[in-house]
Amino acid sequence: MAEGREVGTPLLGLDPKVLQPSMIWRSIRVSLVVGALLNLINQGGALWSDVPVNWWHVAMNFMVPFLVATYSAWAAESRRKAMQKGRHSGG
Structure with a gap:
């Protein structure tokens, strides 16, 4: 168990229950646009x-934007849910 982490606390503070299909689809759209631009820049000579x-x-020019977009959305939603939970519990 990591130091300072309660039992049952999600790793990196990310709650796997908040990962939604809409986040994945948004990340796919972002990665298609950003990946295409990166490939034009990085593979233009080819x-x-x-x-x-x-x-x-x-492949990496598409995968990295997908991972960054997914992580960012997941982290933001996890924080939003945690703050919302804290408000409702009076804490």
Whole structure:
């Protein structure tokens, strides 16, 4: 058990129950837009010349924005729920 963490407290303060399908879909949309722009910037040479495409970088250019958007939404919703719970319990 981590120091200072109560039993049953979610890791990193994130409550897995607040992860919603709408968050995932929003993160997918964000990653498609941001990933496409990053790939144009990072793989532009490969798109318009004979330089080979680095498929690992292509995948990561979509995956990183997806993970960041999902984590950010999850963390914000977890904090909002925790604050709301604190208000209702008088604490």
